Amino acid sequence: MNTPSTRPGAAGTDGQSPVRIGALVPLTRPGWAEAGRHLLAGLELAVREVNDAGGIAGRRLELVVRDTAADPRRAAAAVDELARLGVAALAGEYHSVVARAVAARADALGLPFLCSSAVLDALTEQPTDRVARLAPPQSHGWQIYADFLLGAGRGRIAVAAEPSVYWASGARILRDHLAPRGGDVIGLDLRALTPAAVCDELVGNGARALLLLAGHPEPAVSIVRSVRRDPRLAGIMIGAPAGQPEFAEWERLLGDDGAAIPFLRYLPERLTPLGVRVGAALRERLAEAPSFVAFEGYDTVAVLAEALRPHGGDPARAEEFWPRAPVEGTRGRIQFSRVPGISVRQWASAPVQVVDRDPAEPDRFRVLRVG
Template sequence: MFGDAADAMGGMGSQEDSLVQIGVLVPLSPPGWAEAGRQLLGGLELGVREVNAAGGIELQLLVRDTAADPRKAEAAVSELAQLGVAAVVGEYHSVAARAAAARADALGLPFLCSSAVLDALTEEPTDLVARIAPAQSHSWRIYADFLLAAGHHRIAVAAQTSVYWAAGTSILRDHLAARGGTVIELNDLTPAALCDELADSRATALLLLTGTPEPAVAIVRSVRRDARLAEVLIGAPAGQPELPAWAALLGQDGAGIPFLRYLPEVFSPLGARVDAALRETMSAEPSFVAFEGYDTITALAEYLRVGSWAAVSVEGTRGQIRFTRTPGVGVWQWAWPPAQVADRDPAAPDRFRVLHTA
């Protein structure tokens, strides 16, 4: 339907100040994680302002709220295609991103996924879909290595029913088992029942493979108040503690919970400048999700110029962005953005500590 990037642009490479409409998928209402959606949108919008200020091309965002619903994401892609967008970007939730990727691929519409990490973003390999965020199998293995290095070999997981959480459990189980570790599933339990099972399991860590704020917040509160579990580490590989609402809801209880985030130890000059700009324009401290949004626009602008994901090579806020074919991942993948395991400092929950880097 759309052909390659040059066709979709109508030959924009030879035109000055061409208006290019870009579809945006973000979760801005429940049950989607709206706070993450606002972070992502903030980064995307800053990227667009800077691309437009540089001249030569003018991007316009057409934003659609997916609410983390695959059907809404799919319908939004169809609508945006009918409106003639040159590409679609965004999405945070893997189940919505997967539906969006499938629809975009079927329509011949380029899609650059910003934040969703599920390895199987598409059923079959495609040249139209690319991703800024790392694949789940890559980053969650980093998290598993952190747990092992910290002395945790019996790991309990509290997982909701979802393709994303099931994939995460499988990655952790396989990686830990090969290194003498064990994963114990404590799924679909009330917080009180989970605490009882956790106490009996002899696990030294509990991972929250759940949505936020609920049931993650309720689980954290219950575990923190159970004297039997005082020495159990709570972890959240999906990054729930990164955003401000976590600290606002849990306070001290939300500190000391390691999570994955995709930031460098030290920003480059570009990263530092974008960090300062995001702090000025957003109502909350920028998270890694906002940087994923900015880097999405940076990479997309280059893609629209060069015409293929394979030819993209551009400086992002967190390193040089290039897309490659990665085993087990059917889309063009930035391999890899930097990854950290961090937590909120128990001595000052508004401050982050970096515990592990990869």
């Protein structure tokens, strides 16, 4: 899907050219299309509100949307195209491997990129000022998740993983954090195991928890169904740190079986007043409860608008681009800094929660731990 722009807003009526932001989102399979839909809803809502407030120095803000479909090569080609179209900055992306390809190409072209949702620590090979990120690094969030597992008495963990840099990184973070604390991580290769065989492995290994480091809806949904229906595994916890249960499709596909599966969500205990207002608008736009990804999309445009205003909509030098003062976002005050071990500018205080769907009311979330 290639969308030229959002609908024109009130700004830019004097004939000035619009300020364009290239939006990279997964909107078709094998990308996580539901996450992409929420991300785009947040981006579009924020653009509309920026334009209603006068735009960028009187110039209308536009999104130029490209569907990455979770394909790094397609995303890198889209970056080249968007650069030729003269976008002032890039925004978005949900899949970490795709975001890494976008970040590398944007950095090479000297184009600012604010990554909305991807968490892989190594977003770029070398430190850069051109790339910044709103989502917390994977090492931070997944360590919080590992501490939650230990606190719940689930020290013997099986990870059912598909081949991916992102999944491999997550498994390594869990293993490195749990081992010194008496935990144990058992790897299950989903290339070689059916859902029924996964159940047999869990019984044989005495695992206390199964983590789904796997794609959605498949094979994650089929594995959940098999485990829930196996009487030998009645006491096992299923977890999905990457956030599969966040979206409404999870509940539609699994019903009660999809409850009580803890995952990472990047929301605070309380949204800011802006977040409350934006949440209501996103719910109306999406016709369902907005996910944390939708709020990340809104905050992305809020930051980029503040970054572009002092320069009249034109990107500045890398060291001058990102806002120096905190930006009021839906989930807190956003300010970027250098974080040890992270190569891009990072919102260091991004919120982290471990939550699940309440078994008594699966459309309601329970907060189990706050990072």
